[in-house]
Amino acid sequence: MKVFRLDELDAERAANQGAYLRFLRERNISAGLYALSPGESDTQSAHEQDELYQVISGRAYLTVGEETATVARGSVVYVPAGVPHRFHHITEELRVLVVFSPPEA
Template identity: 50%
Template structure:
Protein backbone atom coordinates (compact mmCIF):
# COMPACT_ATOMS: atom_id res chain seq x y z
CA UNK A 1 0.00 0.00 0.00
CA UNK A 2 1.08 3.55 -0.64
CA UNK A 3 2.25 5.67 2.27
CA UNK A 4 -0.43 8.29 1.57
CA UNK A 5 -3.78 8.76 -0.12
CA UNK A 6 -5.95 11.82 -0.69
CA UNK A 7 -9.75 11.73 -0.76
CA UNK A 8 -12.29 14.43 -1.56
CA UNK A 9 -15.57 14.22 0.31
CA UNK A 10 -17.61 15.54 -2.63
CA UNK A 11 -16.20 12.80 -4.90
CA UNK A 12 -16.84 10.12 -2.26
CA UNK A 13 -20.43 11.36 -1.81
CA UNK A 14 -20.99 11.29 -5.58
CA UNK A 15 -19.60 7.74 -5.81
CA UNK A 16 -21.74 6.61 -2.89
CA UNK A 17 -24.89 8.22 -4.31
CA UNK A 18 -24.27 6.76 -7.79
CA UNK A 19 -23.84 3.29 -6.28
CA UNK A 20 -26.99 3.70 -4.15
CA UNK A 21 -25.18 2.35 -1.09
CA UNK A 22 -25.79 3.29 2.52
CA UNK A 23 -22.11 2.66 3.35
CA UNK A 24 -19.13 3.19 1.07
CA UNK A 25 -15.75 2.05 2.34
CA UNK A 26 -12.97 4.10 0.77
CA UNK A 27 -9.95 3.16 2.89
CA UNK A 28 -8.63 -0.09 4.35
CA UNK A 29 -5.27 -0.76 5.98
CA UNK A 30 -4.23 -3.27 8.62
CA UNK A 31 -4.77 -0.70 11.37
CA UNK A 32 -7.87 1.24 10.26
CA UNK A 33 -10.65 1.57 7.73
CA UNK A 34 -12.79 4.49 6.68
CA UNK A 35 -16.10 4.96 4.98
CA UNK A 36 -19.01 7.27 4.41
CA UNK A 37 -22.39 6.32 5.90
CA UNK A 38 -25.71 7.93 4.97
CA UNK A 39 -29.18 7.74 6.43
CA UNK A 40 -32.19 9.63 5.06
CA UNK A 41 -34.36 11.74 7.33
CA UNK A 42 -36.75 9.42 9.16
CA UNK A 43 -34.75 6.30 8.28
CA UNK A 44 -34.08 3.45 10.68
CA UNK A 45 -30.42 2.66 11.35
CA UNK A 46 -29.92 -1.13 11.12
CA UNK A 47 -26.34 -1.31 12.38
CA UNK A 48 -25.20 -3.71 15.08
CA UNK A 49 -22.26 -3.34 17.48
CA UNK A 50 -18.82 -3.56 15.89
CA UNK A 51 -15.68 -5.32 17.07
CA UNK A 52 -13.68 -2.14 16.49
CA UNK A 53 -13.54 1.32 18.04
CA UNK A 54 -15.35 3.81 15.85
CA UNK A 55 -15.16 7.54 15.25
CA UNK A 56 -18.08 9.34 13.60
CA UNK A 57 -17.66 12.78 12.03
CA UNK A 58 -21.04 14.18 10.98
CA UNK A 59 -20.59 15.92 7.64
CA UNK A 60 -24.24 16.89 7.07
CA UNK A 61 -27.64 16.43 8.63
CA UNK A 62 -29.03 16.06 12.14
CA UNK A 63 -30.27 13.33 14.43
CA UNK A 64 -29.53 11.53 17.66
CA UNK A 65 -26.87 8.89 18.27
CA UNK A 66 -27.86 6.46 21.01
CA UNK A 67 -24.90 4.73 22.67
CA UNK A 68 -26.10 2.38 25.39
CA UNK A 69 -28.43 4.59 27.44
CA UNK A 70 -26.84 7.88 26.31
CA UNK A 71 -28.66 10.09 23.80
CA UNK A 72 -26.22 12.28 21.84
CA UNK A 73 -27.74 14.94 19.57
CA UNK A 74 -25.55 15.22 16.46
CA UNK A 75 -25.39 17.66 13.56
CA UNK A 76 -22.88 18.73 10.93
CA UNK A 77 -19.58 19.24 12.75
CA UNK A 78 -20.25 16.74 15.56
CA UNK A 79 -17.58 14.14 16.33
CA UNK A 80 -18.52 11.07 18.38
CA UNK A 81 -16.43 8.15 19.63
CA UNK A 82 -18.06 4.74 20.13
CA UNK A 83 -16.06 1.97 21.81
CA UNK A 84 -15.87 -1.52 20.36
CA UNK A 85 -18.91 -3.70 21.16
CA UNK A 86 -21.03 -0.76 22.38
CA UNK A 87 -24.66 -0.97 21.29
CA UNK A 88 -25.35 2.14 19.22
CA UNK A 89 -27.44 3.53 16.37
CA UNK A 90 -28.71 6.77 14.92
CA UNK A 91 -32.39 7.66 15.38
CA UNK A 92 -34.73 10.66 15.23
CA UNK A 93 -32.97 11.69 12.00
CA UNK A 94 -34.50 15.06 11.10
CA UNK A 95 -32.14 15.93 8.22
CA UNK A 96 -30.39 13.48 5.88
CA UNK A 97 -27.21 12.31 7.63
CA UNK A 98 -23.85 11.88 5.90
CA UNK A 99 -21.21 10.64 8.31
CA UNK A 100 -17.50 9.95 7.91
CA UNK A 101 -16.75 6.72 9.80
CA UNK A 102 -13.29 5.58 10.93
CA UNK A 103 -12.71 2.13 12.42
CA UNK A 104 -9.59 1.09 14.34
CA UNK A 105 -8.45 -1.53 13.69
CA UNK A 106 -9.98 -2.05 10.24
CA UNK A 107 -13.62 -3.13 10.32
CA UNK A 108 -14.07 -6.89 10.24
CA UNK A 109 -16.79 -8.75 8.38
CA UNK A 110 -18.38 -10.36 11.38
Protein backbone atom coordinates in the same frame (compact mmCIF):
# COMPACT_ATOMS: atom_id res chain seq x y z
CA MET B 1 -0.58 9.83 0.48
CA LYS B 2 -4.23 9.24 -0.35
CA VAL B 3 -6.55 12.19 -0.83
CA PHE B 4 -10.35 11.89 -0.96
CA ARG B 5 -13.11 14.38 -1.77
CA LEU B 6 -16.32 13.96 0.21
CA ASP B 7 -18.52 15.02 -2.71
CA GLU B 8 -16.94 12.35 -4.95
CA LEU B 9 -17.25 9.71 -2.23
CA ASP B 10 -20.91 10.58 -1.70
CA ALA B 11 -21.58 10.34 -5.44
CA GLU B 12 -19.90 6.91 -5.56
CA ARG B 13 -21.89 5.76 -2.52
CA ALA B 14 -25.16 6.91 -4.10
CA ALA B 15 -24.29 5.27 -7.46
CA ASN B 16 -23.86 1.97 -5.62
CA GLN B 17 -27.26 2.50 -3.94
CA GLY B 18 -25.95 1.89 -0.45
CA ALA B 19 -25.96 3.78 2.81
CA TYR B 20 -22.26 2.99 3.42
CA LEU B 21 -19.15 3.24 1.27
CA ARG B 22 -15.82 2.04 2.64
CA PHE B 23 -13.14 4.06 0.86
CA LEU B 24 -10.04 3.21 2.88
CA ARG B 25 -8.68 0.01 4.41
CA GLU B 26 -5.15 -0.09 5.77
CA ARG B 27 -3.31 -2.26 8.29
CA ASN B 28 -4.50 -0.33 11.39
CA ILE B 29 -7.46 1.73 10.21
CA SER B 30 -10.39 1.83 7.82
CA ALA B 31 -12.77 4.63 6.90
CA GLY B 32 -16.09 5.04 5.19
CA LEU B 33 -18.91 7.42 4.45
CA TYR B 34 -22.34 6.67 5.95
CA ALA B 35 -25.52 8.40 4.77
CA LEU B 36 -29.09 8.29 6.01
CA SER B 37 -32.14 10.30 4.94
CA PRO B 38 -34.86 11.66 7.22
CA GLY B 39 -37.18 8.83 8.24
CA GLU B 40 -34.66 6.15 7.28
CA SER B 41 -33.69 3.46 9.82
CA ASP B 42 -30.14 2.83 10.97
CA THR B 43 -29.86 -0.96 11.01
CA GLN B 44 -26.22 -1.28 12.09
CA SER B 45 -25.25 -3.44 15.04
CA ALA B 46 -22.34 -3.26 17.47
CA HIS B 47 -18.92 -3.57 15.84
CA GLU B 48 -15.80 -5.45 16.94
CA GLN B 49 -13.70 -2.31 16.41
CA ASP B 50 -13.54 1.06 18.11
CA GLU B 51 -15.28 3.62 15.96
CA LEU B 52 -15.11 7.37 15.50
CA TYR B 53 -17.92 9.35 13.85
CA GLN B 54 -17.57 12.85 12.47
CA VAL B 55 -20.86 14.32 11.28
CA ILE B 56 -20.25 16.11 7.99
CA SER B 57 -23.82 17.30 7.51
CA GLY B 58 -27.33 16.72 8.81
CA ARG B 59 -28.93 16.34 12.19
CA ALA B 60 -30.08 13.32 14.20
CA TYR B 61 -30.01 11.65 17.57
CA LEU B 62 -27.34 9.06 18.27
CA THR B 63 -27.79 6.47 21.00
CA VAL B 64 -24.64 4.70 22.21
CA GLY B 65 -25.36 2.12 24.88
CA GLU B 66 -27.70 3.89 27.33
CA GLU B 67 -26.70 7.46 26.33
CA THR B 68 -28.39 9.61 23.69
CA ALA B 69 -27.14 12.90 22.22
CA THR B 70 -28.13 15.21 19.41
CA VAL B 71 -25.51 15.24 16.67
CA ALA B 72 -25.09 17.68 13.81
CA ARG B 73 -22.40 19.07 11.51
CA GLY B 74 -19.14 19.20 13.44
CA SER B 75 -20.05 16.58 16.06
CA VAL B 76 -17.39 13.96 16.74
CA VAL B 77 -18.36 10.84 18.69
CA TYR B 78 -16.30 7.89 19.92
CA VAL B 79 -18.09 4.52 20.09
CA PRO B 80 -16.22 1.73 21.93
CA ALA B 81 -16.05 -1.72 20.36
CA GLY B 82 -18.99 -3.99 21.21
CA VAL B 83 -21.38 -1.22 22.30
CA PRO B 84 -24.77 -1.12 20.54
CA HIS B 85 -25.44 2.20 18.79
CA ARG B 86 -27.70 3.76 16.18
CA PHE B 87 -28.74 7.04 14.61
CA HIS B 88 -32.45 7.89 14.86
CA HIS B 89 -34.92 10.75 14.52
CA ILE B 90 -32.96 11.99 11.51
CA THR B 91 -34.32 15.42 10.58
CA GLU B 92 -31.79 16.45 7.90
CA GLU B 93 -29.83 14.40 5.34
CA LEU B 94 -27.10 12.82 7.46
CA ARG B 95 -23.54 12.30 6.17
CA VAL B 96 -21.04 10.81 8.57
CA LEU B 97 -17.34 10.07 8.20
CA VAL B 98 -16.70 6.75 9.95
CA VAL B 99 -13.27 5.60 11.15
CA PHE B 100 -12.62 2.07 12.48
CA SER B 101 -9.56 0.89 14.37
CA PRO B 102 -8.49 -1.81 13.85
CA PRO B 103 -9.95 -1.88 10.31
CA GLU B 104 -13.39 -3.33 9.76
CA ALA B 105 -13.47 -6.80 8.23
